[in-house]
Amino acid sequence: MLNPYIPVLILMAVAVAVAAGMSVATSLIARIFRLRRPNPIKSQPYECGMTPIGGARVRFSVKFYLVAMLFILFDVEAIFLYPWAVVHRHLGWLGLVEMGLFIGILAAGYLYLWKRGAFEWD
Amino acid sequence: MDGEEQSVVVELIIALVKIALVVAVIMVLVPFLVWGERKYVADVQVRIGPNRVGPFGLLQSLADGIKLMFKEDILPGHVDRVLYFLAPIVMMIPALCVMAVIPFGNQITLFGHTTRLVVTDLPVGILYVLALTSLGVYGVVLAGWASNNKYSLLGGLRSSAQMVSYELPMGLAIVAALMISSAKGGEMSLVSIVEAQKDGFWNWNFLWWGIGFLPFLMYWICGIAETNRAPFDLPEAETELVAGYHTEYSGMKFALFFLAEYANMLNVGAIATTLFCGGWHSPIPIEILPKSMGLLKALGPVFWFSVKVGFFIWAYYHLRATLPRLRYDRLMGFAWKGLVPLALVNILIVATIITLGYREKPVPPSTSQRPASQAVGMAGQPGPGGF
Amino acid sequence: MNVANLGFFLVAGLSIVSAGFVIFHPNPVRSALFLVVNFICLAILYLTLNAQLLAALQVIVYAGAIMVLFLFVIMLLNLGGERAREDALAGQKFAGGFLALVVLGALSVGLYQVVSAKETRPVTDAWRLEQMRFQAPPGKEGEVQIAQIGSELFRNYLYPFELTSVLLLVGLIGAVLLAKRRLPEQSQPEGQRRDRP
Numbered sequence: 001m002l003n004p005y006i007p008v009l010i011l012m013a014v015a016v017a018v019a020a021g022m023s024v025a026t027s028l029i030a031r032i033f034r035l036r037r038p039n040p041i042k043s044q045p046y047e048c049g050m051t052p053i054g055g056a057r058v059r060f061s062v063k064f065y066l067v068a069m070l071f072i073l074f075d076v077e078a079i080f081l082y083p084w085a086v087v088h089r090h091l092g093w094l095g096l097v098e099m100g101l102f103i104g105i106l107a108a109g110y111l112y113l114w115k116r117g118a119f120e121w122d
Numbered sequence: 123m124d125g126e127e128q129s130v131v132v133e134l135i136i137a138l139v140k141i142a143l144v145v146a147v148i149m150v151l152v153p154f155l156v157w158g159e160r161k162y163v164a165d166v167q168v169r170i171g172p173n174r175v176g177p178f179g180l181l182q183s184l185a186d187g188i189k190l191m192f193k194e195d196i197l198p199g200h201v202d203r204v205l206y207f208l209a210p211i212v213m214m215i216p217a218l219c220v221m222a223v224i225p226f227g228n229q230i231t232l233f234g235h236t237t238r239l240v241v242t243d244l245p246v247g248i249l250y251v252l253a254l255t256s257l258g259v260y261g262v263v264l265a266g267w268a269s270n271n272k273y274s275l276l277g278g279l280r281s282s283a284q285m286v287s288y289e290l291p292m293g294l295a296i297v298a299a300l301m302i303s304s305a306k307g308g309e310m311s312l313v314s315i316v317e318a319q320k321d322g323f324w325n326w327n328f329l330w331w332g333i334g335f336l337p338f339l340m341y342w343i344c345g346i347a348e349t350n351r352a353p354f355d356l357p358e359a360e361t362e363l364v365a366g367y368h369t370e371y372s373g374m375k376f377a378l379f380f381l382a383e384y385a386n387m388l389n390v391g392a393i394a395t396t397l398f399c400g401g402w403h404s405p406i407p408i409e410i411l412p413k414s415m416g417l418l419k420a421l422g423p424v425f426w427f428s429v430k431v432g433f434f435i436w437a438y439y440h441l442r443a444t445l446p447r448l449r450y451d452r453l454m455g456f457a458w459k460g461l462v463p464l465a466l467v468n469i470l471i472v473a474t475i476i477t478l479g480y481r482e483k484p485v486p487p488s489t490s491q492r493p494a495s496q497a498v499g500m501a502g503q504p505g506p507g508g509f
Numbered sequence: 510m511n512v513a514n515l516g517f518f519l520v521a522g523l524s525i526v527s528a529g530f531v532i533f534h535p536n537p538v539r540s541a542l543f544l545v546v547n548f549i550c551l552a553i554l555y556l557t558l559n560a561q562l563l564a565a566l567q568v569i570v571y572a573g574a575i576m577v578l579f580l581f582v583i584m585l586l587n588l589g590g591e592r593a594r595e596d597a598l599a600g601q602k603f604a605g606g607f608l609a610l611v612v613l614g615a616l617s618v619g620l621y622q623v624v625s626a627k628e629t630r631p632v633t634d635a636w637r638l639e640q641m642r643f644q645a646p647p648g649k650e651g652e653v654q655i656a657q658i659g660s661e662l663f664r665n666y667l668y669p670f671e672l673t674s675v676l677l678l679v680g681l682i683g684a685v686l687l688a689k690r691r692l693p694e695q696s697q698p699e700g701q702r703r704d705r706p
Contacts, residue, residue: 030194082562
């Protein structure tokens with residue numbers, strides 16, 4: 001029997017080929033039809049027609065970092081839920097109680113975050 | 123070449139055909155989806171919409187595609203060239219690959235080979251979908267970063283923060299879906315999840331005990347946010363961010379972002395269909411066609427699958443046409459303060475119901491007396507992995 | 510050498526090369542991206558061991574979540590190509606080299622023990638899971654694995670599992686303490702702060 005991951009691998013290769021092919025195609029067409037006339041103003045960063053002020057690599061708000069951090073922590077929590085979702089039917093009340101405890105401990109942290117204003121975007 | 127090797131080669135060829143089919147259908151469908159959206163939104167806004175190119179403007183997207191191909195290939199001087207080139211490709215790959223595990227029909231017999239209408243049936247199918255979804259954020263971040271433009275960077279950041287925030291409740295909604303389908307004998311493979319919902323719409327997961335509707339709705343909301351569509355299209359809020367992370371993109375590279383967006387819409391619709399709306403099963407388990415019309419019978423499930431996905435696409439259009447864009451703080455607050463706790467509570471409720479009623483029981487008997495294999499074709503056949 | 514072996518060496522080679530780039534590439538954003546490539550290679554290697562759940566989790570957690578945070582931090586600090594090369598701590602290179610040697614030593618010892626062992630016996634839990642797969646019916650390995658990992662985790666390893674939630678709790682509190690430190694703003698009267706939208 002064919003390993004079920006082989007078609008996935010093929011599809012990924014096809015996806016790469018399609019996406020890269022389309023990107024390369026523009027460059028090729030541009031080269032053939034000489035559709036490339038750069039000039040300094042055209043290659044400026046777009047800032048609604050104004051002369052760009054300062055660089056684009058500005059330091060941004062720490063809130064994004066907090067979102068990513070919280071996402072990791074809750075994602076790890078969700079990870080434990082997947083195997084549990086498959087087997088909990090065979091675990092009975094034990095499974096429910098232990099996952100209730102797990103979620104409960106995290107819910108305490110969640111409430112702390114809420115009180116602390118971690119979910120406010122201000 | 124012995125028999126074993128030969129059958130592997132045959133399976134490989136069949137897999138290749140299916141892959142080509144899936145990719146071709148997505149690529150051909152997207153222009154029509156774009157046209158359909160423009161037409162529908164125009165209709166809602168009492169405009170005419172595209173009507174010049176071809177009948178009813180049907181060829182408008184084709185014309186746009188040709189235009190994009192022959193546009194000047196602007197490579198802005200300030201970008202990080204490698205990442206700028208890579209970002210649309212990175213965006214496109216997960217969008218195309220998700221379809222690999224989605225069963226879009228039951229099974230079909232052609233030239234003496236019977237095969238399931240799914241590219242491949244992975245035992246961890248739903249986790250494969252989640253893994254690819256979690257990789258989707260890179261295209262956005264890279265595009266925003268590589269463009270070296272303030273609008274792009276801000277759009278990319280906003281978009282990625284939004285995508286990770288909604289990925290969390292999406293994963294939790296999928297946990298609930300997994301539990302509901304495990305109560306019916308389904309597992310992590312999407313084929314088994316679809317088969318657990320056979321014999322009529324009352325067995326579909328979103329109607330399960332009245333609570334299945336909650337994860338279904340949550341998945342759908344998160345799916346809209348994941349695809350950056352209205353009313354969650356903050357990354358492309360043109361009034362403040364021009365075009366967000368793809369401000370500096372033009373030509374075919376821009377088209378790739380567009381393609382990826384619509385392919386992702388199809389993916390979200392297809393996964394919502396598979397997890398919650400019975401996949402390719404028809405709503406009422408009645409056979410209309412006689413057994414002799416094998417090929418046509420095989421296309422019935424494909425029809426139902428398309429209808430359901432089409433409904434979700436229509437819902438995308440309608441939401442875009444009717445809802446205003448959310449404010450960013452509301453958007454993030456909705457995910458973190460609304461959906462996440464709701465999803466966790468929902469999981470515990472579903473778990474309680476299952477512990478009360480479905481503990482260690484085998485697959486519940488189907489509501490219909492008709493043998494399952496007759497009602498929906500192939501439901502009784504052995505499970506995942508087979509072609 | 511058959512096709513499967515060739516695939517293994519290709520992916521393993523790619524993972525080593527990408528790991529090298531993670532360390533030696535001057536641009537931190539590229540380094541982070543090579544780390545993503547490395548994680549995906551590791552996931553494929555897990556797949557070749559038939560550890561499907563682990564492979565999926567590797568991509569979801571490491572490539573999909575942790576590396577996004579890394580990218581955010583790199584962009585947040587706005588590390589240019591040049592600034593990244595400066596040593597933040599004195600003697601960092603020496604310490605790094607020393608630690609690398611320690612890790613190499615530990616890995617060699619472990620490898621030697623595995624290779625020299627007369628009989629393969631379950632060393633770690635991962636090893637036990639690897640053995641479990643042979644009991645699974647063909648085509649059902651992934652499902653059985655998940656169920657087995659689940660029942661192991663929620664029956665035999667219950668205590669560590671619950672402790673994980675405490676660990677995550679500490680992580681949550683740490684994250685919010687780092688990112689939401691209340692600066693001079695706190696000295697403002699309570700009413701004024703509330704009034705802001």
